[in-house]
Amino acid sequence: MHFFSPSGKSFSDSYDTATKTLTVGSNRRQDEDQPGFDSERNQQRRHSVTALVRHPENRAISDPQLTVQKGDAQHEEEITTLVAGHNAVVSAYNAGWTNPNLYDDFLAGSQAIQRGIRKAGVKRLLVVGGAGSLEAAPGLQLVDTPQLPAGWKPGALAARDYLNILKQETDLEWTFLSPTIRLEPGERTARFRQNLEQPVFEE
Template identity: 50%
Template sequence: MNIAIIGATGFVGQHLVTEALQRGHEVKAIARNVAQLTAGNGLTPVQADITDVPALAAALKGSDIVLSAFNAGWQNPELYNDFLAGSKAIQQAVKEAGVQRLIVVGGAGSLYIAPGQQLVDSPDFPEAYKAGATAARDYLDLLKQEPVIDWTFFSPAIEMHPGITTGRTGQYRTALDSPVFDAAQHSRLSVEDLAVALLDETETPKHSRQRFTAAY
């Protein structure tokens, strides 16, 4: 399968690249700076500005699916606006490229922790992550109106960060709009197993035009 991965050098994106290559796929790794990527063995680095829709569309042409791990930068004071603008640009470029499938890595903030209450609106939600989580939540609402692309939106586990050192187990459980909790009421997933979950979805689609989440 020909897979285009946007944000290929980021925390999530680089693990998506690794997992896809290990499964034998051809990967087009798209990033602002591709200096750390080496072409060959199924990998084609492509430098691109995601806000340049025609150029991005040209880069995506011929792909079977686009996996977007776009992140506007947690320290970016314009994170909310830049995330929405970048995500909409990617969506438009996917359409212009004629690619039928798009998987977006969003946030956990839009998951429902109680009837009518999303995690991002809970009183204990960290302020430092609120702009990004709100942007991802609002983009999901926009994506639900997409009439052409066969999209999937992925919300990671509530705890999915470099401190989760479980590594690649290949094991996870899924849900749609509410977090997956373990017996100790933790929602955790390693970034390696996030990549497993998304490549499984890439190869065997189960969440067409849906959001899903995964955790242990």
């Protein structure tokens, strides 16, 4: 796990006390195991989560701490309405890896979410981006290397370019999270290592 935050806050800083969090894009691969919702941990810390999804009928989880809400991340005013009353937003928005307009739609949706949160008066934003903005070497980001698979390029470029946009944000307390370069199914260990702008590799 890698994080970039102008405030110096890490991923966990928003979650040390009870929060009401809205998640966007909780169908992404990072969340396939119980779609991003850790019931036991949320109950222990008294978290409540609203999952914003396009198709709530596809979500099978039933938990008193979780509310599944239909919504479209591309609609700024809808985001503003739905996020009101929450303490933080976790955005794992992705316009779809098979979407031929992935790059433009990703940037449009991500910025709509950002503007909607700002209008709602919610300060804390955590963005789950990609590994493309991490450095393969000093001054060289992974997205700009020839080793990056062509199929990953549009999404990786969009996430990197959105990070550059986000760096201009001064009203929100934001953190940009980059997962490991490769995500594979495996046993949950509840342990992770973190870094800033360089990848973390398996020891």
